[in-house]
Amino acid sequence: MSERGERRIVAPNITPDVETGAGGWTDDMLARAIREGIGHDGRALYWGMWYQSFAGLSDEDLAAVVVYLRTLPPVRNALPSTALPADEQAANARSPKPITAPVTGPAPGDTKALGRYLLSVADCAGCHTAWEAPRNPGLFGGGNEVGRGSSRAFSANLTRHGSGVAYPRDTFISVMHTGKGGSLHPIMPWIVFSGLTDADLGAMYDALGDVHPVAHYVGNAGEPRHCDVCGQEHPFGEHNHLVLPTSVPVAEAVLERLPGTYRSDEAGWTIVVRREAGKLYARENDSTTDIELIALTETRYLGSGLLAPIEFTLPVAGAATRLVSLELEGIVLERVQ
Numbered sequence: 001m002s003e004r005g006e007r008r009i010v011a012p013n014i015t016p017d018v019e020t021g022a023g024g025w026t027d028d029m030l031a032r033a034i035r036e037g038i039g040h041d042g043r044a045l046y047w048g049m050w051y052q053s054f055a056g057l058s059d060e061d062l063a064a065v066v067v068y069l070r071t072l073p074p075v076r077n078a079l080p081s082t083a084l085p086a087d088e089q090a091a092n093a094r095s096p097k098p099i100t101a102p103v104t105g106p107a108p109g110d111t112k113a114l115g116r117y118l119l120s121v122a123d124c125a126g127c128h129t130a131w132e133a134p135r136n137p138g139l140f141g142g143g144n145e146v147g148r149g150s151s152r153a154f155s156a157n158l159t160r161h162g163s164g165v166a167y168p169r170d171t172f173i174s175v176m177h178t179g180k181g182g183s184l185h186p187i188m189p190w191i192v193f194s195g196l197t198d199a200d201l202g203a204m205y206d207a208l209g210d211v212h213p214v215a216h217y218v219g220n221a222g223e224p225r226h227c228d229v230c231g232q233e234h235p236f237g238e239h240n241h242l243v244l245p246t247s248v249p250v251a252e253a254v255l256e257r258l259p260g261t262y263r264s265d266e267a268g269w270t271i272v273v274r275r276e277a278g279k280l281y282a283r284e285n286d287s288t289t290d291i292e293l294i295a296l297t298e299t300r301y302l303g304s305g306l307l308a309p310i311e312f313t314l315p316v317a318g319a320a321t322r323l324v325s326l327e328l329e330g331i332v333l334e335r336v337q
């Protein structure tokens, strides 16, 4: 921590050099840093270390990473440690979460589970979802403006829609191996992913097939133009028109069982569902905006600007007991009222 308010973020030397690297750290110290965000010296690591995504690494994969790091040739390179202003470090220190139970990987043979696991450990959705846009087109819907230094690019739509990744599995595998013949912007870290096996890449493709398809053309060549779907200016923006599906008819007897307050303490997320003039609306946390819910089926609803469709769980009789936001791994909000 810095006394004088200086700010210096340093990725440390993690080669096995004993004096200047990780040679003197135990396996547990490395493991805790990677998945839980606590450094060998007990300090909360800067959030940019991305441990919140790596938290999902299975115990077995984590052990493999640690063993691999031990095989690297030691590099003698003394570096200063990260220093953050006290208030930033205090805020940063609230993020690490201890892992207290074994983390098992996807079940062998479950291709889609493997795909979801890889997509989430690599945090593909972090770049491929327009989190900061005035309107979020949806999970993996692209249009996130990603920057490194002075280099910037809009991420692609990876959902199974004509404007996204609608091409065949084999094409996806070769796009990932070759960076689309080297044509992809270097902000897309395809070089890092190009060594993944066909089986791993194919599994990711299969898992992406379960994500709600989003109509959103995004490019990086040409003039930025206004986009109706994400509300930003980006190349190909002029091709996008916000067209929401029309609701399928839902029986009155079902509709009246859905309103209520649903909550996930873990995600810090509350959704209040109410009915008015025959329509269903959702409201998130402290927001004052009503989101109209469009029925995709009797229990599955799309809300404009929501990250993913939501699915209500209906018991044989009576009110819905919970709702699930259909993300890679569904987020469950239990009915609390």
Ligand code: HEC
Residues within 6 Å of the ligand: 118, 119, 122, 123, 124, 125, 127, 128, 146, 153, 154, 155, 156, 158, 165, 175, 176, 180, 183, 184, 185, 187, 188, 189, 193, 204, 219, 220
């Ligand atoms: C650091 C941000 C970042 C991360 C992480 C990232 N991508 Fe990308 N990706 C991009 C950007 C930006 C583009 C657009 C590049 C361009 O238009 O040249 C892109 C393009 C792509 C494309 C090309 C689509 C096409 O046909 O044009 C695919 C496929 C893709 N990413 C898949 C993935 C997968 C799978 C992962 C996770 C394993 C991933 N990306 C992780 C930023 C990222």
